[in-house]
Amino acid sequence: MNSTVKTHTITSTYLERYFRLKQYQTTIKTEIIAGFTTFLTMVYIVFVNPGLLSHSGMDTQAVFTTTCLITAFSSILMGCIANLPVALAPAMGLNAFFVAIVISSQKSAMPITWQIGMGIVFWGAIGLLLLTLFRVRHWMIANIPSSLRIGIVSGIGLFIGMMGLQNSKIIVTDPNTLVTLGNLTSQPVLISILGFFIIVILASRNIHAAILISILTTTLLSLLTGNAHYNGLFSLPSDIRSIVGHVDIMGALDIGFIGLIFSFMLVNLFDSSGTLIAVTNKAGLVDEKGRFANMNKAMLVDSVSSSVGALLGTSSVTAYIESSSGVSVGGKTGLTAVITGLLFLAVSCLSPLAKMIPSYAVAGALIYVAILMVSSLRQINWQDLTEATPAFITAIMMPFSFSITNGIALGFITYCVMKLGTGRFRELNSCVIVVSLLFVAKFILIK
Numbered sequence: 001m002n003s004t005v006k007t008h009t010i011t012s013t014y015l016e017r018y019f020r021l022k023q024y025q026t027t028i029k030t031e032i033i034a035g036f037t038t039f040l041t042m043v044y045i046v047f048v049n050p051g052l053l054s055h056s057g058m059d060t061q062a063v064f065t066t067t068c069l070i071t072a073f074s075s076i077l078m079g080c081i082a083n084l085p086v087a088l089a090p091a092m093g094l095n096a097f098f099v100a101i102v103i104s105s106q107k108s109a110m111p112i113t114w115q116i117g118m119g120i121v122f123w124g125a126i127g128l129l130l131l132t133l134f135r136v137r138h139w140m141i142a143n144i145p146s147s148l149r150i151g152i153v154s155g156i157g158l159f160i161g162m163m164g165l166q167n168s169k170i171i172v173t174d175p176n177t178l179v180t181l182g183n184l185t186s187q188p189v190l191i192s193i194l195g196f197f198i199i200v201i202l203a204s205r206n207i208h209a210a211i212l213i214s215i216l217t218t219t220l221l222s223l224l225t226g227n228a229h230y231n232g233l234f235s236l237p238s239d240i241r242s243i244v245g246h247v248d249i250m251g252a253l254d255i256g257f258i259g260l261i262f263s264f265m266l267v268n269l270f271d272s273s274g275t276l277i278a279v280t281n282k283a284g285l286v287d288e289k290g291r292f293a294n295m296n297k298a299m300l301v302d303s304v305s306s307s308v309g310a311l312l313g314t315s316s317v318t319a320y321i322e323s324s325s326g327v328s329v330g331g332k333t334g335l336t337a338v339i340t341g342l343l344f345l346a347v348s349c350l351s352p353l354a355k356m357i358p359s360y361a362v363a364g365a366l367i368y369v370a371i372l373m374v375s376s377l378r379q380i381n382w383q384d385l386t387e388a389t390p391a392f393i394t395a396i397m398m399p400f401s402f403s404i405t406n407g408i409a410l411g412f413i414t415y416c417v418m419k420l421g422t423g424r425f426r427e428l429n430s431c432v433i434v435v436s437l438l439f440v441a442k443f444i445l446i447k
Contacts (some may be wrong), residue, residue, distance in 0.1 A: 002358065006040055007404045013416070015028055015244065015335060016028070017336055017353045019031070019083055019315045019335045020078075020083065020334040021051060021333060021335070023194070024238040024270075024332040024333050025236060025332070026330060026331070026332045026333060027054075027205070027391075028335070030329075030330040030331070031085075031330075031331055031332075031333060031335035031336050032335075032339050033287065033329055033330065033331075033400040034326035034327065034329050034330055034336040034339070035329025035331065035335070035336045035337070035338070035339025035342075035343065036336075036339065036340075037208060037325050037326045037328075037329050037331075037342070037387045038085075038087050038239065038320075038322060038323050038325055038326030038331070038336060038340045039087075039329065039339075039340045039343040039344065040209045040325075041088060041208040041209060041211075041212075041214060041322040041325040041326075042087060042211055042322040042323075042444060043319050043343075043347060044211040044279075044365055045071065045089045045090060045092070045320075046064055046068055046071070046081045046214055046347060046350075046354065047069065047353075047354050047357050047362060048092070048095075048215075048365055048366070049063060049064075049067045049089075049213050049314065049315070049357075050063040050064040050067060050097060050284060050353075050354050051094060051316075051357060051359045051361075051362050052099050052163075052353075052362075053054050053098070053313075054339075054359075055099045055102075055104070055115070055314070055359075056098065056103065056114040056117065057113070057114050058100050058114050058242075058243060058313060059242045059243065060354060060355050061238035061352075061354065061355055062238050062239065062241075062242050062243045062313070063240065063243065063313060063350060064241045064285060064348075064350075064351045064354040064355075065238045065240050065348055066240050066243060066244070066313045066314050067089070067311040067314055068237075068344050068345065068347055068348035069085070069240075069312060069345075069348065070089070070090065070305065070308065070309040070312050070314050070317055070347040071088065071317075071339040071341065071344045072344040072348075073090035073298045073300065073305065073308065073341070074087075074089070074305035074308075074309070074317050074341075074342035075087040075088055075089075075337045075338070075340050075344065076337065076338050076341035076342070077155065077301050077304070077305065078301045078302075078319075078356055079333075079334030079335060079337030079338035079339065080332075080334060081294075081297050081300075081301055082100060082294040082297040082298040082301055083293070083294060083333055083334035084276075084279075084285070084292075084293075084294065084333075084334055084337065085283060085319050085323060085326055085327055085331040085332055085333060085334065085336035086275075086276060086279050086280070086319050086320075086323045086337055087319075087323050087326075087336075087337050087340040088272075088297065088301075088302060088305055088317050088318060088319050088320060089258050089317065089318075089320055089343070089344075089432050090314045090315045090317055090318075091268065091271055091314065091315060091317065091368050092269075092271075092308060092365075092366070093156040093157070093159065093160045093267070093271070093314045093369070093373070093390070093403040094156075094168075094179045094267060094268065094271075094315050094316040094318075095158065095262065095314075095315040095316075096159065096160045096163040096412065097156070097263075097264075097267075097315075097404045098118075098121065099115055099163075099393070100159075100317045100402060100403075101117060101120075101260060101403075102109070102114055102117045104278075106294065106403055107330070110254070110256055110417040112272050113248070115246050115247055115248040115251070115286070116248045116251045116257075117252075118239070118247040118248070118252075118310050118311070118313060119247055119248045119249045119250070119251055119252025119253075120247055120250065120252045120257050120260050120261050120264060121122040121264055121309075121315055121316055122247060122310035122311065123213040123252055123253070123261045123311055124260075124261045124262070124263070124264030124265040124268065124306070124316065125264070125265070125268070125303060125306030125307040125316060126128035126307055127261065127263050127265040127318075128268055128269055128302075128303045128306060128357055129303035129304060129307060130269065130279055131265070131269065131305075132296070132299045132300055132303045135298070136181060137269060137273070137299060140171045140269065140271075140381065140431055141259075141269070141273055143194040143429045143430070143431035143432070144147040144270075144431060144432065144435075145387070145390075145415065146379070147380055147381075147388070147415070148344070148390055148394060148411050148432075149270055149274075149388055150376050150377060150379055150380055150391055150397045150416055151320065151380075151390060151391035151392070151393070151394030151407075151411050152266075152267060152270060152352050152375050152394055152395075152404075152407070152411070153193070153270065153271075153373050154327065154373060154374045154376055154391070154395040155219060155276075155368040155394050155396070155397070155399070155407045155408075155411075156267065156373060156376060156392075156404060156417065157369070157371070157372070157373025157374040157376075157395075158395055158396070158398060158399045159372030159398045159399050159402075159404060159407075160369060160370050160373075161366065161367050161371070161374070161399075162399045163366055164363040164365070164366030164367040164370065165363070165366070165367065166198075166412065167192075167360055167362070167363040167366065168188070168192035168193070168360045168363035168367075169182040169186070169188060169189050169192075169360065170182050170184070170189060170193070171185070171348065172362075174328065178344075179354065186220075186228055187225050187227055188358065190228070190271050190359045190362060191218050191221050191222060191225070191360065192218065192360040193364075194213075194218065194221070195214045195215070195217065195218035195361060195362075195363070195364035195365075196215040196218075196363070196364030196367050196368065197212060197364075198210070198217055198218075198222040198364070199214045199365065199368045200365050200368060200371070201258050202214070202339055206411075207282065208322075210368075211364075211368065214364055214365065215272065215357060215361055215362055215365065218360075218361040218364070219356065219357045219358070219361050220383065222358050222361060224357070226439060227358060228356050228357070228361075230356060231353075231355050231356045231433060232349060233350060233352055233353055234349050234352070235237065235349060235351055235352050236321070236344050236349065237312070237348045237349060237351065238351045239354070240312070240343040241265025243313030244312055244313060245309055245310070246313075247271070247273065247313065248311060250342070251427050252282070258441045258442065259405045259409070259439075260405055260439070262406055262438075263404050263405040264316055266408060267316075267404060267408075268302075268306060268316045268318055268379055271318045272299075272302045272318040272319045275301065275319040275320065275321050275323075275337070276292075276295075276299070276302075276319050277292070278299055279319065279321065279324050279327060279360065280292040282324045282327045282328070283327040283331070284332075285332070296395035297298055298319075302317065302318060302319055304319040304402045306318070323336075323337075323340075326340070328444075336363055357441075371374035374395075377395065378388070384423060386415075386419055386427075387419040389414055390411050390412075390414040390415035390418060391411070391417055391419075393407075393411050393414045394407050394408060394410065395407070395415075397410050397411070408439075409443070410439075412432060412435050412436040412439055413436050413440060415428075415431065415432060415436070416428060416436045424437065
């Protein structure tokens, strides 16, 4: 008994010193509760990510395991290296973008397999890592206009919202009007609509596990109606050899993929950096200049995690805004992220559950995330057309061209044209000009 108490005391003392719990005025108990809270709000990703990536030809159960592994690895790394209560996982939006480019390329002269697609994700992550190491990342964040940043975030929201509506069959393709309303009386469509309303109603009542509750409810209804089939709940982590070791890194270096690589890098840069600032600000860790402790370490962790994630067969890894739920219950240190990561390791034994979840059961989550992302458009100064026009073009061209890359490119070019055309060229900076010229060259040289 004494030995057990002594061991517990030593462990507690070590954790308090390593994570500086007293300095941040928190306790081990508080951090554990915060870790559980963050886990419950973002565990949906282990069900959504495999369902999405399976459309590109990847094995669902293998992706489930790799999603758990990279989420655990990156979250624990963030906690131990940067000592921040921020969990990381494959990015919503970029996983949909990945699937979209694989599917849409199959009828082109240069089809993209999932192996090449993951290679593109890898090089985008390497680019982000280099930008971080050479401190260019800070420069780009500071110099890209807020209207373009908002347009990019909102455009991705519209893009994944469309993916959610397609997966649920609420909208379907039409030869005359491109898209039209699907059969709203079919069971899968009704179940997916129910799942969406479960999420938005629970979220509006500040129930953090809204997405998880929706996925579990819609899956249960699918089982009862015969639209899904029970495959068991627990198993050893699935074999990941069908994915790991098959990423085509060299094949992704084709000049035709430069725009895609740049898009993954740029979107991940904004997404992860913005989330890190938002979560640390909520935790009271940000100073008056918007900086927080271990900022460079945190950005290195998310860059490295994206690179490792691509090799494991998952889309770009980013900091999750759901981490703010753990912060809201008192999480202030990296111990929160470590606890979250350990829980994702434990859930890796639930791969049969992931296989039985139909794609329409997670469609509501995509539409909900879209709502959150598009809401940032309210920050645009709509009275200033030189700011509003580029933001609108960026956002609207992502779903209409079915390409995040094209949306970003046209947004940057439009920004330059508007500022030059109105005689406000002094508002342009070298970053915007260089990126715009690169995109113009892409449209001219790469067909």
